[in-house]
Amino acid sequence: MTAAVLGVMGGSGVYDLPGLEDIREEAIESPWGEPSDALRIGRIGDTKVVFLARHGRGHRLSPSGINYRANIDALKRAGVTDLVSLSACGSFRAELHPGLFVLVDQFVDRTHGRAASFFGNGCVAHVSLAHPVGPVLQGRIAAAAEAENIVIHRGGTYVCMEGPQFSSYAESTTYKAQGYDVIGMTNMPEAKLAREAEITYATIAMVTDFDCWHPTHHAVDVASVVAVARTNASKAARLVARLARDFPKEREACPAGSEHALDGAVMTAPAQRDPALVAKLDAVAGRVLRD
Known part of the structure; x- marks a missing residue:
């Protein structure tokens, strides 16, 4: 059995993880480039926890400037089996109010220009993203x-926009009409890459605003987002601490197939594979490429 290692990706307003003990920092080198920050590796209770600030400490990276492949690759190299994404978001539903946590289970990708796969010419692979969130996680x-008396809403669709600008009114009302629940700028291609790396993924979407569709909320501004994000961050730390304390010692099977997502996914014949790309895939796909 594989030992469970809990990864935590900190989004806007979450640049550290209170409660993490026996901390060491490790700057893991990735063949995909530089991760957002050094990994903070420690434990909460008996669970090994690996924390990474998605935007870097000090929020130096924009959503479009994050090296998502390097981040996921570094977490994989650190042994992460389950990844919880803490992500600020806007809401398209009145009942999903600022301060509420939403456990989304679907994503719509509206980003462009981001490297969205570890695979490509020379080693082609296709994984299923029908159910991108691990139900057990x-x-x-x-x-x-x-257990912590934190109110959550379970289920929903997160649409990921490119940013860094907030939505136009036309975009906001269109996404609302299409039935999406929340909007953010970072969970794609993060969720796709986690699945390719066979890491079980789940998002805690922390609502900070109503985007700009709401009749009493005509525009989103950084000051109001940051104010709510700070409150959300303290709740998120409490939630993650409880999750870690109750986490199993061994990795649990994922009904969505996260842990064996690459089984049968590689299309390129061994003789036709690009050795340079295969070498970069050692952590992400070594399990299947070495067979």
Whole structure:
């Protein structure tokens, strides 16, 4: 069995993880470039936890400037089996109000120009993203929230826009009409890459605003987002701490198939594979490429 290692990706307003003990920092080198920051590796209770600030400490990286492949590759090299994404977001539903946590289970990708796969010419692979969130991991987050009396909404669709600008009114009303629940700028291609790396993924979407569709909320501004994000960050730390304390010692099977997402996914015949690309895939896909 594989030992469970909990990864935590800190989004806007979450640049550290209170409660993490026996901390060491490790700057893991990735063949995909430079991760957002050094990994902070420690434990909460008996669970090994690896924290990475998605935007870097000090929020130096824009959503479009994040090296998503390097981040996921570094977490994989650190042994992460389950990754919880803490992500600020806007809401398209009145009942999903600022301060509420939403456990989304679907994503719509509206980004452009971001490297969205570890694979490509020379080593082609296709993984299923029908169910991008691990149901068991999401259930554990929900149980931790209940134990900590943190109100959550379970289920929903997160549409990922490119940014860094907030939505236009036309975009906001269009996404609302299409039935999406929340909007953010970072969970794609992060969720796609986590699946390719066979890491179970789940998002805690932390609502900071109503985007700009709401009749009493005509525009989003950084000051109001940051104010809510700070409050959300303290709740998120409490939620993650409880999740980690109750986390299993061994990796659990994922009904969405996260841990064996690459089984049968590689299309390129061994003789036709690009050795340079295969070498870069050692952590992400070594399990199947070495067979």
